[in-house]
Amino acid sequence: MIETHELTRHFKDVRAVDGIDLRVAEGELVALLGPNGAGKSTTLRMLTTLIPPTSGTARVAGFDVTRQQRQVRQHIGYIGQGNGAAHSQRGRDELISQGRAYGLTVRAARARAAELIDSLGLGEVADRTVSTLSGGQRRRLDIAMGLIHAPRLLFLDEPSTGLDPQNRANLQEHIVALRREHGTTILLTTHYLDEADSLAERVIVVDHGRIVADDTPDRLKAVHAGDRVVLTLATGADADRAAALSARVPAATVTRGGRTLHIAVPGAPALVPGLLADLRADGVTVAAVEVSRPTLDDVFLNLTGRSLREGAPVAADLDLVGA
Template identity: 80%
Template sequence: MIETRGLTKHFKDVRAVDGIDLTVARGELVALLGPNGAGKSTTLRMLTTLIPPTSGTARVAGFDVVRRQREVRQRIGYIGQGNGAGHSQRGRDELISQGRAYGMGVRAARARAAELIDSLGLGEVADRTVATLSGGQRRRLDIAMGLIHAPGLLFLDEPSTGLDPQNRANLQEHILRLRAEHDTTIVLTTHYLDEADSMAERVIVVDHGRVIADDSPERLKAEHVGDTILLGFDTEADTTRAARVLLGRELTAYGQELKIRTQSGPRQVPGMLEDLRLAGLPAVSVEVARPTLDDVFLQLTGRSLREGGAGHQSEPTRELVEV
């Protein structure tokens, strides 16, 4: 469905997108994950013909995004960061004119609008002006507009930004249902880790305009981070000594806690505890944590996604114990 080669976008001196090669097959659900300014939205805007690439090529739904814009536009749906419906318009009117914009007849557009209003639960608000709708209702209307022509490929740019958790969950459910029912190929950008984690079976991590990782969430975590074992001790001195006992592993000491990164946490814990007991350093607490995508990002870039920006160390007080 999507194939890009060396896709690049420069804004004056800024390399917003710096050579992205991407292949997305029919039926995939892909999340582009990265901090603000990483180049996710710019990539999406090139793939949806909104801006021309500085260099490189992209074929979307079988057509070149520069030379065959109209063909691409007919085959894709796009739900941007803003609200697609005009504020002085009524939702139903906007849905119908959206259908007309995709070449549907008046009757077909009307019927499809009614269908979407129904399936997205907009029945009570569809005939009110958009300005009077709540954020969640507007977002559902945006989704309906993006789906009006039942596109085989749907792009969503930060679909859940600004929504409360309940609306976000609703939205995710709609997207997943859409995919299950119509086998729609979906590409979304997000900086919500849990969203990428729970929805996408493929996460493409983008940073500074480049793809730095591309795999299923599970494999990304296993490959780049592994599990984390947290062992608690009575005193800091014990922690330091325990670190020496467990030498040869990837260790971080933090106060009375020892953090150990490993590929297979649950399997390693019993052996570690035994070693520690023999050394007279019994652990007082044990926790095995599976990694998050944030850990993956931290591992790859040295920065955390959670803090939203570039350059922040995630836990500056944590020190690496030299052993």
């Protein structure tokens, strides 16, 4: 459904997208992750024909994005970060108008609008003006507008931004149902890591306009992050001895901040009892211990040295032991 080769987009001296090779198969649900400015939205805008590439090639639904823009647009749905419906119009009317713009007859557009209103739970609000709808209702209306022509491929650019947790959960359920019931291929960008982890079968991490990782969420976490143990030591001297001892653990990376050690290591739950026994035998007093599974933010931090959520650099005063 999507295939790119050395796709680039430059804005004056800025390489927003710098040679992306991307392949998405029919029926996949893929999350595109990265900090602000990584090139995610620019990539989506090229794939949806909103802006032309500077160089490289891209085919979407079998059509070239520069030479066959009309055909591409006929086969895709695109839900951007802003609301697409006019605030003074009724939701149902907006859906019918969108269907007509895609060439549906009036009867077909009305029937399709009614179908989407029912499936997305908009029945009670469809005949109200858009300005009176809640954020979650508007977002579901945006999705309905993107689906009015039954596209084979749906682009979702940060669909949950600005929604409260309940509406986020509802929207995620609709996305899962959409793929299950219609086999729609979905490419989404998001800053909500739990959303990408729970929805996507494949995660692509982008930084500085290039793909730096591409795999399933579980494999990315296993390969690029590992489990994490947080030790809080009683004194600075205890922290010194604990850091030296922890660094001897195979495949462990130890990050120290004051009296706290963050130890990234595969299979942490099984290693902790032995590590604590060794620390006690060495006279080290452990005040607290916590074991956690890695997150996709840990993956991005390990790959780029920045937080996926904020794009912030790692604190300069952290000591890296065994890195």
